[in-house]
Amino acid sequence: MKKIKIKLSPKSKRILLISALVIIFAGLIYFILFFKNRNVVAVVNGYPITIKDILVEVELSPSIYKETLRVDPKSIVETYINQILLFQEAKRYERRLKKDVADMMKNYYIKILTKQYVDKIVTEKIKVTEEEIAEYYNTHLEEFFIPEKVRLFEIVLPTQEKAEAVRKRLSLGESFELIAMNESISASKEKAGDLGWIDVRKLEPEIAALVSKMTPGDILGNIIKTEAGYHIIKLAGKTESRMLTLEEAKSSIEEMLVSFKKKGEVDNLMAKLKDRGKIRVYLERVERLKSK
Numbered sequence: 001m002k003k004i005k006i007k008l009s010p011k012s013k014r015i016l017l018i019s020a021l022v023i024i025f026a027g028l029i030y031f032i033l034f035f036k037n038r039n040v041v042a043v044v045n046g047y048p049i050t051i052k053d054i055l056v057e058v059e060l061s062p063s064i065y066k067e068t069l070r071v072d073p074k075s076i077v078e079t080y081i082n083q084i085l086l087f088q089e090a091k092r093y094e095r096r097l098k099k100d101v102a103d104m105m106k107n108y109y110i111k112i113l114t115k116q117y118v119d120k121i122v123t124e125k126i127k128v129t130e131e132e133i134a135e136y137y138n139t140h141l142e143e144f145f146i147p148e149k150v151r152l153f154e155i156v157l158p159t160q161e162k163a164e165a166v167r168k169r170l171s172l173g174e175s176f177e178l179i180a181m182n183e184s185i186s187a188s189k190e191k192a193g194d195l196g197w198i199d200v201r202k203l204e205p206e207i208a209a210l211v212s213k214m215t216p217g218d219i220l221g222n223i224i225k226t227e228a229g230y231h232i233i234k235l236a237g238k239t240e241s242r243m244l245t246l247e248e249a250k251s252s253i254e255e256m257l258v259s260f261k262k263k264g265e266v267d268n269l270m271a272k273l274k275d276r277g278k279i280r281v282y283l284e285r286v287e288r289l290k291s292k
Helices: 010-037 051-059 064-071 073-122 130-139 160-171 176-183 187-191 205-211 246-276 283-291
Strands: 040-044 047-050 149-157 194-199 224-226 229-239
Touching: 040 073, 047 051, 047 073, 051 064, 051 073, 064 073, 073 246, 130 246, 149 160, 149 176, 149 187, 160 176, 160 229, 176 187, 187 194, 194 229, 205 229
Parallel strands: none
Antiparallel strands: 040 047, 149 194, 149 229, 224 229
8 A cells, every 4th residue: 555645835834833833832831830830829919929938928027927837827828918918009109118118128138138148158057966965954954944833813802801702602613714804803804813824933932832732723712912902812723843854955955055156156257357347437426326
């Protein structure tokens, strides 16, 4: 059987070539957009917010943001969305605010660049050994002592009579927390009388002695009189004093020693820079800052 050969005209060849190029180009665009957008977590009026944007924002924010990112990343993204919405609105006033922004950005850039230089260039080789950690732990044991703590609730009344009446109601089973919220005259009523965890050593000696004999859930038999009123105290929780182990203290010690070494490195560098730098201070102009 003879093979049939199809002969294309030059024009048809050009059309096929162009079609093939269009398909290839479209495919490239698709893959570029796919890889570009796979890290986008939200789009606000056409503005894409990426994972990197969120991580940089968290890095520049208070440390609690890092914990929130692990527990509730959606709230961090929502906060960033709000920021972008405000930014887009502020852009309308960019010309009016440009000079103020430029002045602030100058100082901000200096601070950020300096921080990155210190963290990633000057102090990147700082290491803390296991021996250094153990030595610090053994020579600073008092820092790793956790004192006995108690969690106390209170109801504060204006008179002895009212305190006695509430004490009787509590003995009949009324809710301590409800009475605290409804009848206490202390600011702690907003938290149902909760005073939080308190180091026993910070309590008055006589109160500490009484509390030490109680178990969680007990209400102190004595009504305590202070300038604020008459206090009925409930023990909600208690922790025993103990010493942190080396393993428990290790990460905080390492972080602290790195911080000490970093400060030393920066201080040494600053001394060298000042020594070889040309610095001139106009004291009479510095004095003008007092009136600004």
